[in-house]
Amino acid sequence: MAIVDILPDLPVSRWLMAIVAVAGVLLLAKSVFLRPRRPMPPGPPGEPLLGHLRVIPSEHPEYQYARWGKEYGSDILGFTVLGRPIVVLNSVEAARDLMDKKGANYADRPRFVLFEVMGWGITLTFLRWSPRFKLHRKMLQQSFTPSACKAYRPIQVEETRRSIKAILQQPEKWEVLLRQYSQAVVLRIGFGIQVEEKDDPYVRMAIDVEEATGEGGVPGASLVDVFPPLRHIPNALARLSSVLRPLEHARRTKPTIQQLHDAPWDATEPSIRAGKAMQPSFMLTHFGRYLANEASGNPNDATIDDIKGAAGAISIAGGNTTWSTIIVCVLNLMLHSEVQAKARAEIESVIGLDEDGHILRLPTFEDRPQMKYLEYILQETTRWAPLSPLGVPHATVSDDTYKGYFIPAGSTVYANAWAMSRDERFYSSPEDFEPERYAPVSEGGKGEPLPDGAFGFGRRVCPGQYLAMAGVYILISTLLATSDLSCPVDGEGKEIKPHVSFTNGLSGVPDSFPCVIRPPSDRMMSLLESSW
């Protein structure tokens, strides 16, 4: 979505001009009569009426927000877009001070009008602060505490081994097989659905949804989000302006989003109703309880739509996110053979080797506390490329003041996880992938703080973070234990290093890159076969 060229396109419709003119008069009146007495946080100058609409870049705004933070010497920045206040937090301290310590005031979300048009229904991620939000939050948070996550370990171990066995059989398909792994775990946990080994329809749906959502740009940042009446503009007009084109895209992709909401539920509902569902799952627990209450005449807190939305949130918010984190980790292991070798040496020392130098068994969750270096790798993965560079925006419920700056009620607040990950006060050479940075100085490391921000903050912090990192741990440890990862080589045996770039929008996913995955010996396949 580009917002820079709105004006040249406007004359195509008098109607559009009229709407913008009326909005302009209202905004002018608002800015004259309701001007705050305290200053907004600093930032670049905006334009009359439009504010920063044409100043904030539409591609990777997180980079520019970080640059402005340096330019204005402030970890909190303020903007307005058509009169709507936007606040960007560039440091962990600012996010902790506001989103954590004043959690209730920062727990709302802005209205995501474009995502509503796309068909994102009752999904926790996009729910406003409300009794329904609290209900969904409670259902999901309780299901994925660190101790509740232990119940899902057998699923994660089984799917990991299935996936790596398939990768060693078809190494050229490693990327889609890892996506299949991430989707399989969340579909089993959410709905008790087992994905098919080949061409699974849910994996296809997840890919489509990720592409559709990604093209929607940064959530809450499109012109339709800022000025919701524009959502009614017909496609024929929307198509004429690049700032309104996301609206056409949202309408076109609605069936895709709807399908990922409906298909897993529709596939499972009959067997739960008939009492025949065997696989434990979030849906079985909550929908089963719902049916039991209904049968015995007891009231239900959650409606069927609530349970459907919450179960859908697991597969929608949990599949692509986990996959993308694994891909970033694979990329860096491939690019840094020394990191890979050190991690493998740690795995071998924790598990032990037979007389032929082969590991005695595959990694388990019980090994995790001893895998210190691997843990640093996982942490460095979330720092080096925070999945959601600007997080999912929060919104303020009431007016607030921070460091003398005024933050009006209803402000959209972005926690810039990317800027936090590049904070040079804490991270030396922040662009480098360097797991050792977290080791204590006494152990030869740099004693730098573990990263913060990749999973968000406050009352909206990711409820799936423990499940996600458990899934990344077991997959990466098993991959390292059984395979070597390397860059492909050209005709002269020279490594072909990928050019790394990330998608724009809600999730920054690395573009596809080739990776050679090879087991060091045949023994690895038999280990995988005998362990599963």
Ligand code: HEM
């Ligand atoms: C490595 C993988 C993951 C990453 C990096 C990630 C990251 C995030 C981030 C940045 C947010 C926004 C937090 C905020 O607004 O402050 C979020 C929210 C959320 N995540 Fe995750 N997530 C991951 C995996 C998962 C998994 C596996 C689940 C499934 C259980 C999940 C479920 C959710 C839900 C439901 C929300 C919305 C929470 C709310 O709005 O209250 N995520 N996640």
